[in-house]
Amino acid sequence: MISTEEKRKVVMVVMTGNMLLDFSGPSDVFTHANNCLQNLQPGSGYEVLIAAPSADHKVTAATGVEIHCPYSVMEISTPIDTLIVCGNDFREGSVEAFEDFYKWLSKINAGNTRRIASVCGGAFTLAKAGLLDGKRVTTHWDLSERLKKEYPLVQVNSNHFFTNDGNIYTSAGVSSGIDLSLAMVEEDFGKDVAIRVARKLVFYLSRPGFQTQFGSLLPVYERENIGQKIQHWLIGHLHEPVDVNRLAGQMNMSTRNFTRVFHKETGIPPAKFIEKLRVETARKFLEDTDVPLERIAEKCGLGSLVSMRRIFLRHLMTTPSYYRRNFKTALKEAGMEDLLIPQATEKIDTI
Structure with missing residues (x-):
């Protein structure tokens, strides 16, 4: 001793x-x-x-x-x-x-x-x-x-x-x-x-x-929060050009009023919210699928691979390829893909 x-x-x-x-x-x-x-x-x-x-x-x-x-x-x-x-x-x-x-x-x-x-x-x-x-x-x-x-x-x-x-x-x-x-x-x-x-x-x-790299870029908003309301629609349109005017129209609000209310309820401007949601969605592709990086960038509206890399470095301090290597679904990495829930993968692939 x-x-x-x-x-x-x-x-x-x-x-x-x-x-x-x-x-x-x-x-x-x-x-x-x-x-x-x-x-x-x-x-x-x-x-x-x-x-x-x-x-x-x-x-x-x-x-x-x-x-x-x-x-x-x-x-x-x-x-x-x-x-x-x-x-x-x-x-x-x-x-x-x-x-x-x-x-x-x-x-x-x-x-x-x-x-x-x-x-x-x-x-x-x-x-x-x-x-x-x-x-x-x-x-x-x-x-x-x-x-x-x-x-x-x-x-x-x-x-x-x-x-x-x-x-x-x-x-x-x-x-x-x-x-x-x-x-x-x-x-x-x-x-x-x-x-x-x-x-x-x-x-x-x-x-x-x-x-x-472990935390979510966006908080979980309450159901009545404008961020939660617009997020459901936005997820299905990330691959399209989306700006504040289009979001305001989706909520039947003027651009000025939408921007004011959105910033007040979420704490961030609409453009920053969109970019963070694009990164969050790309993270799920990287974790749960083998979809090529270029295709993920396209699906999530992140532009080219160079652009997606730059945005990942800004938000997560890492690159998409490095993130995939370190955060890919553990069951897949261990050769146990059959234990994954099929519905979850299918839902991600259809975004």
Whole structure:
């Protein structure tokens, strides 16, 4: 056993209502790092403490699994090497319920904690404690706009899997907590140790791409939203020339009034909406079919292959061919096409 006296203390705070991978992924990284270090750097490693933000030590995951943490975070004394807040409890009244935790968190600073980090929605927890003001951070792509709105002093960029600004480290959605933890291991003990851990977990040491590639470019609008109404018609006409005048006519509105209402209800101008919908539709072709790239560009109204490539780089930071290689339907890639739902493929092919 490695002596805990020389280990770096990693405290992982598990918040209620989140995915198990938010904390289990990072904790496995640090645990496997200990195993590698036994031979490579004896006497060094991590002391991983899993803690609840409540005095009763209990946390309930999104799956309904109840976790009894060995510690309440308020029982842990500083100094701490690395504090990682895994997720955020978005339930109404959670801030009041965890008043003691937020008091404890407010005392965390660079003087008693070398690194302060978050996984996924954990950025909201750190922001609530005032730890992210003026910092460059990331969070899950689906939460980034909400974080910007609720905490305007925080500089949010949801493109990256993880980022750091000074002693503040934040990671994006769920599995990116593994990316961040591997980067921390590399920072502490070198690339060789980090590579060994990544291989053990069958994971990239440095995952290619950006979080942007996983998120939807368009939100799901409510049924009465003008964006939702026009989208049903627009999907069947993407291969045709479509401009704001044609959309306005389809909605029996003047161009000026349509543009005003559309921007107000969707938050983006019609032209940008059309382009994003074209890219979203092209993504489905790339994921679920073997239709040639040139044909996809034609079907989706993206112009030439050069034009589609340029638009993909602007929205997804990748090319159509690279996207297809990395996001093609997993069952097809594994030679299990017979398990795909035929209706879904047929519907896509008829767009």
